[in-house]
Amino acid sequence: MSGIQAICMTLCYTCVAVSMITVLIPQKRTRRVMSFVVGLFFISTFITAASAQLSAIDLMTPDINEIPIPTYEETDPQDAVAQMTADHLTMALNELLNNEGIFPRDIRLTLKISDEGRISVVRADIYISEKDKDKTPEIKSIIYRNISKEPEIHVTGEEAQ
Numbered sequence: 055m056s057g058i059q060a061i062c063m064t065l066c067y068t069c070v071a072v073s074m075i076t077v078l079i080p081q082k083r084t085r086r087v088m089s090f091v092v093g094l095f096f097i098s099t100f101i102t103a104a105s106a107q108l109s110a111i112d113l114m115t116p117d118i119n120e121i122p123i124p125t126y127e128e129t130d131p132q133d134a135v136a137q138m139t140a141d142h143l144t145m146a147l148n149e150l151l152n153n154e155g156i157f158p159r160d161i162r163l164t165l166k167i168s169d170e171g172r173i174s175v176v177r178a179d180i181y182i183s184e185k186d187k188d189k190t191p192e193i194k195s196i197i198y199r200n201i202s203k204e205p206e207i208h209v210t211g212e213e214a215q
Contacts, residue, residue: 060103060106061100061103061104064099064100064103065099065100065103068095068096068099068100069096072092072095072096075088075092076088076089076092132167132171135167135173136165136166136167136173139165139173140163140164140165143163143175143201144161144162144163146200147161147196147197147200147201148161150196150200151193151196154189154192154196156182156186156189156192156193156196157183157186158180158181158182158186158193159181159182159183159210160179160180160181161178161179161180161181162177162178162179162181163175163177163178163179163201164176164177164178175201175202175203176203177203177206178197178201178203178204178205178206179205179206179208180193180197180205180206180207180208181208181210182207182208182209182210183209183210183211184209184210184211187209190207193205193207194207
């Protein structure tokens with residue numbers, strides 16, 4: 055790190071010196087020649103500073119045994135897609151029911167993926183509390199309109215499962 059810092063400091067000082075020299079150069083032909091000389095000075099300073107500090111910069115790649123390899127659960131990609139779809143669909147149904155003033159305790163969906171890759175809902179279980187028992191027809195209607203599957207309604211006690 056100190057090697058890179060030394061290179062940067064050298065370049066900064068060189069830039070300041072080049073700027074001051076450039077301001078003092080008169081116009082016309084002399085300016086072009088001096089700009090060329092100043093450019094060569096800047097490049098040579100950079101090369102000199104870099105070569106002097108190159109040994110201090112660690113450019114070595116780490117040993118292959120030191121690189122951490124991430125591990126992932128090996129699951130079937132179709133199962134992952136089905137689970138993600140079920141999660142999103144559950145959240146959407148929960149939001150639809152909440153908008154109607156119905157707060158289900160739980161929504162559980164079982165999905166199936168056909169050979170063609172189509173995802174369909176096989177089973178829908180809605181768990182509601184005693185106070186929402188009278189809203190069962192409305193719940194069935196909302197769920198059926200959105201997933202084309204008649205849900206099974208389960209009434210639970212006031213405490214959560």
